[in-house]
Amino acid sequence: MVLKGRGDEGYRVESAEPTFEQRVWQVVSSIPPGCVATYGQIAELAGEPRRARHVGRVLGALPKGSRLPWHRVVNASGRSSLPGAAGEEQRRRLRDEGVRFKQSALSLSRYRWEP
C-alpha cells in the first residue's frame, strides 16, 4: 500500500484503481511470447489513447532486472526505439522467441498481438 502526500489535501491511499503506470505494466505483462505490441497499442489497451509517449516513459523507468517483457514493445514502424546496444538486446530477445527481422524491422502484420 502506498501513501502519497498531496500537500494541502493530506494523504490518500493508492490501492483502489490502478494508475496509468500500473495499467501499462499489466498490459505489457500479458503480451504473449513471440508477439509484439506498439506503444500506441499499449496506451490504448491501458485506456489512454494518444499517450503512446508516456508508455515509453513508463518502460524507460523500469527497474534494471524487471521481469516485464519490455522487449515485446516496439514502435509503430516495427522497429526498436532503443538506441544502440539496447536495441540489439531487444532484437536478440525477440529472435529468441522466433521473431524474424528484415533489416532491423519486423512485420507488424505478422507479429502484432491481438488480444
Added chain:
DNA sequence: ACTCTGACCCAAA
C-alpha cells in the same frame, strides 16, 4: 513558473 526533451503516433504533403 517555464522551457526542453522524449523507448511515440499519424495524417498530410
Added chain:
DNA sequence: ATTTGGGCCAGAG
C-alpha cells in the same frame, strides 16, 4: 520512401 506538424504531458533543469 521521407519529412512535417500537431497531439500529449511527466520529468528534469
